Amino acid sequence: MQKEMNQDLFKQIMGNYPTGVTIVTTTKEDGTPVGLTVNSFASVSLEPLMVLWSIDHRSSLLKEFKEGGKFTVHVLAEDQVELCKTFATKHDDRFSTCDWEISSNGLPIIDGVLGVFECKTFKDIEAGDHTVFIGEVTDLQINKEKDPMLYHRRNFGPIPKEFYQPKQTM
Ligand SMILES: Cc1cc2nc3c(=O)[nH]c(=O)nc-3n(C[C@H](O)[C@H](O)[C@H](O)COP(=O)(O)O)c2cc1C
Helix, strand or coil: CCCCCCCHHHHHHHHHCCCCEEEEEEECCCEEEEEEECCCCCEEEECCCCEEEEECCCCHHHHHHHHCEEEEEECCCCHHHHHHHHCCCCCCCCHCCCCCCCECCCCCEECCCCCEEEEEEEEEEEEEEEEEEEEEEEEEEEEECEEEEEECEEEHHHEEEEHHHHHHHH
């Protein structure tokens, strides 16, 4: 095993840690929806329900999330690769590319995702070149009709079907 401290190695090892993909959204002060693609999402607590994610300080949206005080995490489905890319690249109006609505909590909710966590910000913590947002979950939605998107070594795609085999035989 190679022992070294550098950013490239860190990124390589993280790239070998497969994740799902989410889009995190909130609104600007005037109600305009904003959001970005995120895979730093993780579960934090069951009692109360809490999640976290982190945002790069270079993001244009840091201010909106800090001031918004609430956010939605959307767990993406395997058929949402284009949406994932749109929310990860510069675009005049990312929300013009999808169907969405504003929830009773005043948060933008994107259609066709696997799961939704609406959250109120519990804490935002500056950590190096990112800020970590911890949210207390206020509302949940699940879509049981779809399968998740997998992200691994910069590739997006469905979970290989053979992965489900052992489960189906249980
Ligand atoms: C799979 C994937 C995961 C990402 N995860 C994060 C993340 O956790 N935090 C983050 O700040 N940016 C993340 N990004 C990058 C942002 O989505 C991207 O930089 C986006 O353009 C930021 O929004 P902005 O251009 O409005 O600042 C990720 C991108 C991809 C493709």
